[in-house]
């Protein structure tokens with residue numbers, strides 16, 4: 001992994017925990033594009049027909065938060081949301097999971113550990129060319145159970161945004177109107193949407 005990608009991953013963690021602290025991103029702005037990354041580091045899903053599946057481990061509250069984010073934030077873009085799949089397959093674009101995760105993920109400590117922690121992660125599990133064939137979104141349940149409805153909806157919007165190729169916006173990139181930065185925001189910024197709509 002190159003140094004810029006490592007730096008970016010650290011910034012992702014910082015913004016999850018301390019969203020009001022300015023984040024300085026790489027010159028690529030708030031867009032990953034097709035990176036070829038799997039597991040660690042960002043990427044973009046491979047098509048605009050978003051298929052998804054919420055696993056049985058999700059709380060009813062997080063399940064509802066995804067419904068909100070999918071039908072408000074994702075559908076405010078050119079992404080063509082498909083009916084939920086009753087069971088995922090290798091081509092499912094996004095699979096949402098939740099559990100009490102421990103230890104580390106891609107070098108970062110899960111919520112409940114010490115220091116700067118992560119509460120969720122969008123992980124590309126397989127590639128289609130240099131884009132992502134299938135993402136898993138992991139959410140830590142010990143964090144999620146104590147959140148507000150707004151926080152859960154923001155989290156769902158945020159992680160889904162990562163699966164669509166978005167990075168946390170830099171200081172000149174509509175931070176306040178993006179759920180990738182502002183924890184009270186439930187939609188993507190105009191600039192976020194431009195990236196998505198230009199690439200799908």
Ligand SMILES: [Zn+2]
Pocket residue numbers: 012015016158162168
């Ligand atoms: Zn993030």
